[in-house]
Structure formats: structure tokens, C-alpha cells
Amino acid sequence: MFFLVGLGLFDNKDISLKGIETLKNVDKVYAEFFTSLLFGSSFESIEDLIGKKITVLDRTQVEEESVFLDEAEDADVALITGGDPLIATTHSDFLVECAKRGIDFQVIHGSSIISSAPAISGLQAYTFGKVTTIPFPDLEYNYFPKSPYIAIEENLKMNMHTLVLLDIQAHKDKYMTINEGLENLMTIKDNLDYEGMIQEDTLAVGIARVGSADNIVKAGYIRDLIDFDFGGPLHCIVIPSDLHIVEAEYLVEVAGAPREILDDL
Amino acid sequence: MFFLVGLGLFDNKDISLKGIETLKNVDKVYAEFFTSLLFGSSFESIEDLIGKKITVLDRTQVEEESVFLDEAEDADVALITGGDPLIATTHSDFLVECAKRGIDFQVIHGSSIISSAPAISGLQAYTFGKVTTIPFPDLEYNYFPKSPYIAIEENLKMNMHTLVLLDIQAHKDKYMTINEGLENLMTIKDNLDYEGMIQEDTLAVGIARVGSADNIVKAGYIRDLIDFDFGGPLHCIVIPSDLHIVEAEYLVEVAGAPREILDDL
Numbered sequence: 178m179f180f181l182v183g184l185g186l187f188d189n190k191d192i193s194l195k196g197i198e199t200l201k202n203v204d205k206v207y208a209e210f211f212t213s214l215l216f217g218s219s220f221e222s223i224e225d226l227i228g229k230k231i232t233v234l235d236r237t238q239v240e241e242e243s244v245f246l247d248e249a250e251d252a253d254v255a256l257i258t259g260g261d262p263l264i265a266t267t268h269s270d271f272l273v274e275c276a277k278r279g280i281d282f283q284v285i286h287g288s289s290i291i292s293s294a295p296a297i298s299g300l301q302a303y304t305f306g307k308v309t310t311i312p313f314p315d316l317e318y319n320y321f322p323k324s325p326y327i328a329i330e331e332n333l334k335m336n337m338h339t340l341v342l343l344d345i346q347a348h349k350d351k352y353m354t355i356n357e358g359l360e361n362l363m364t365i366k367d368n369l370d371y372e373g374m375i376q377e378d379t380l381a382v383g384i385a386r387v388g389s390a391d392n393i394v395k396a397g398y399i400r401d402l403i404d405f406d407f408g409g410p411l412h413c414i415v416i417p418s419d420l421h422i423v424e425a426e427y428l429v430e431v432a433g434a435p436r437e438i439l440d441d442l
Numbered sequence: 443m444f445f446l447v448g449l450g451l452f453d454n455k456d457i458s459l460k461g462i463e464t465l466k467n468v469d470k471v472y473a474e475f476f477t478s479l480l481f482g483s484s485f486e487s488i489e490d491l492i493g494k495k496i497t498v499l500d501r502t503q504v505e506e507e508s509v510f511l512d513e514a515e516d517a518d519v520a521l522i523t524g525g526d527p528l529i530a531t532t533h534s535d536f537l538v539e540c541a542k543r544g545i546d547f548q549v550i551h552g553s554s555i556i557s558s559a560p561a562i563s564g565l566q567a568y569t570f571g572k573v574t575t576i577p578f579p580d581l582e583y584n585y586f587p588k589s590p591y592i593a594i595e596e597n598l599k600m601n602m603h604t605l606v607l608l609d610i611q612a613h614k615d616k617y618m619t620i621n622e623g624l625e626n627l628m629t630i631k632d633n634l635d636y637e638g639m640i641q642e643d644t645l646a647v648g649i650a651r652v653g654s655a656d657n658i659v660k661a662g663y664i665r666d667l668i669d670f671d672f673g674g675p676l677h678c679i680v681i682p683s684d685l686h687i688v689e690a691e692y693l694v695e696v697a698g699a700p701r702e703i704l705d706d707l
Binding site for chain 1: 448450451453454455456457458459460462463491526527528529531534535537538540541542548549551552553554556557558560561562564566567568569570571572573574575596600602652653655688689691692695696
């Protein structure tokens, strides 16, 4: 049997009891850490918790060889991943493969940036539009893909908030910061041939280390957040659309937004 | 200090290790179960896990009296809730109140239907639009609010999938089923003064009991799913937009969608 186990948001204590029990009971545990990572814990701390060694795979071993699925035909095998499984396409392919080969499978969910970042931003889950990601620019060609800027604008036009994820290149230990993400958006804005909807005076929420005790949720105008020190990864951004009074009050009281945003309501 | 602790998706084993440790360490634990509920576990099983009694509050006690916040001024107090905290507005109000009164707080996240249902549907998280909820109709006045139907249509027009949550009236032990939800959408469609985009031959995914070992993910045309037995609560629905080949293959192989959907790609 094949178990796809999510480790949750931040450290080795974000996994569920169900996840821990599963990892203790299976014959073998594999990990892939290129799609998502835990920041708050060493790898070994997870091994200590479950009392067995974890075999770490690189991208080729996961995507092309899938040795863990061969083993799952005769044994109980788990693959662990950061966050909630199946957010990355790779994982849904494994379940397709299991279904085709008649291997039973179970998914053990975990806390995910997809629900937790909107939640901790204080904005209503129902008023978020499409999620977008800011990729690292190609500096050699001075190329900044416009797609995230356009995605936020499309949400704003329909009065929807946007969760903006920031690029991760885990193999290079590179994690885009909120500051870099906002600078990116401003560079894209400067190169538009029209007046973009996201400007230096647009309200944004920077969210760092969701799931950790020292997480930061800081709301402010882009021109102010762009130099704010949010500390270590992972970072993400929320760009709010029109605010309900309850949302605005949260941003002011909990996330330190300028009190004047309450005047505009 | 005030701790807002999410219990996760389904039963008493979906809480994180961090959540359990917090509940063991605090002086008092409160629960409110009117915004969200655990289905797979008795209430007592959580008390057994944390080794202390939980005080259950009704809506008035939670929203108006907030006795737990008074106590949090001098002691460590936790409020537990199903899923991930802060998805309901009530919770963000507590954090605003904490901020105003100078009470430290921490949020312990949990797995949430908002990320896990899209994940287990096999559709890409990046291609979901706004979430919507089908409310129970007012049968006395034969009133079926059109808003969820319109929300799905708006997403479809922009080629985005929709997560459709189903109404809960926990105090009456009423949980809308996938079948009722789909019947609702078809009733709304029949009463439109135009040709609606969601019809009996529209593809849908019914998802029951996410987070449990016997969860069901079943894709098919609405006319077929409308009579399918999904078992006990909680249920939700995903209405896919145009499918990527990887998504379609998942729906066919893992979720039992008609193989002919692959022909249309």
C-alpha cells in the first residue's frame, strides 16, 4: 500500500497524529524535498519522531524511477512531502500510477499555505480569486514574467483578494523574499504600456513563516513593506481587494496596517 | 496567552503534534463546534488525547461573551475548532480583540477543506477560482439562492475550477449531501431565464469525508452523480473547468470519470 503523507507548514511538529502513526507503521519511508520543504526542523528530527530512517530522493528518482511504487506492490511504503500532498502535480501522477497498477493508496493531509496564508491574513477565504506565483526573473535577459501582475489585476477587477506565492529554488537554497517579490511587481509595473492597478501605494500583506511561533503578518503600502525585514523563509504575499470593515480592522489591529485604511470604507 | 488551535479535517488524529502539545500545556481548553465539526471522532476521544476536560460553548457564549479571552489575560487558554482556524470570520475577531487588549496569541494551523478538497480532486490548485457554498434552500418559499450557480459560471468563463462547499446546520444535525447540492444546482438551472453553463451533462467531482481512510472521490456527469451514494458527511463538490491531460487522466483513473472525457482533449 502507498501512503502520501503531508508534513504540514513549517516544522516537524506540524504533521498530524495520523501522519506520525502512518510513518511509524509502514515498512519504508521516502522523502522528496524539491517541491516543498520544512524550514523549522532538521531532517533528522523527523527520523527521531518516527523511529526509522528516511530515504531522500532527488527529482529524477521521484519522477522517473518511482522505485517506491514498485515496493508499494508488496509492502507499506510512505512518501512524505512538505505542506499538503497533491498540491504539486507530481503527486497526483503517483495516484494515477497506483490506480493503474492496482496498488491501494491513502492520502494523509497536512496544513497548507493555500488555506493557512489566506486565513492568517485575516481576509475572508471566500473572497480570494486565483492563486499566482512570482517566478525568479531571468536577470541575464532582464526578463520579468508579467503573468503574476496580470493575475492580481484580474482578481482585483472582480473584487477578489490574491494569494501570491514566491518562487523556491530549493536545490540552490534560494527562496524569494517578500521584498524581492514586491520589487518584482514594481519592475513589471514600470514596464507596462498602461497604468497598472498595483502601484507603490497599493495595500499588501507580507506573511513570513506561517505555522511557526514567530510568524510575521505585516500589512502596509508596498512602498513601506518593500524595505521591511520579515526574517527567514518561507514568505508569501496577499494583495487585498476592497476590504470589508472586519477585514480592515484585522489588518490595522493585528497586522499593523496604517489606521487611515479604515477611513476609506 | 490565547491559542487558536485547528483540529484538521476529519477525526481526532488530524490535529498536529504542535496542536496536541499546546492543548496538553494550556490551563484551559474551550471548543466551539457550530462553525465546523469533526465527524470521525467522539468529543471525549479528544479529551482522552490531551488528558483534560474541554468546555463546549454555544454560539452566543463564543461570539458575545468571549469568556475565554478574559481568562487569557492571566492564563494560557486554547480554543479548538474543526479544520484550519480563521476560515470563519468569528476567529479573526478574537485576534483583533487580543491585539486591542494586549493579549499574546498564537494560531496552530490544521488541514483544511479549502486546500485538501482541491488537492484530492486531482485538479491543479492554481486553476481554482473563488470558492462558493450552496446554502439550504428555503423550501417554504421555494427559494433557491442563485449565487453559487452564478459563482461557478463566472469561474468557468475564466476557465477556472470551482470548489463548492455544502451548507452545514450543525445545531440541527443537517449536512447537505453531494446529491442535494447537485439537485439544487439543477433546480436553479431550470429556473434561469437563459441557457445556464451547468447542465445534467456537466462533469463534476463529488468528494466525501476528506481526511478519512474511507473518503470517496467520484467524478462523473451530474446526471450520474446525482443518485450516487457517497455515504456520511462531510461532502463537497468540485466543478472542473477545461481539463489539462494530467487532470483528466486522474479523474478517469483515480476518480472513475467516464473514459470518453479523454477524447475531448
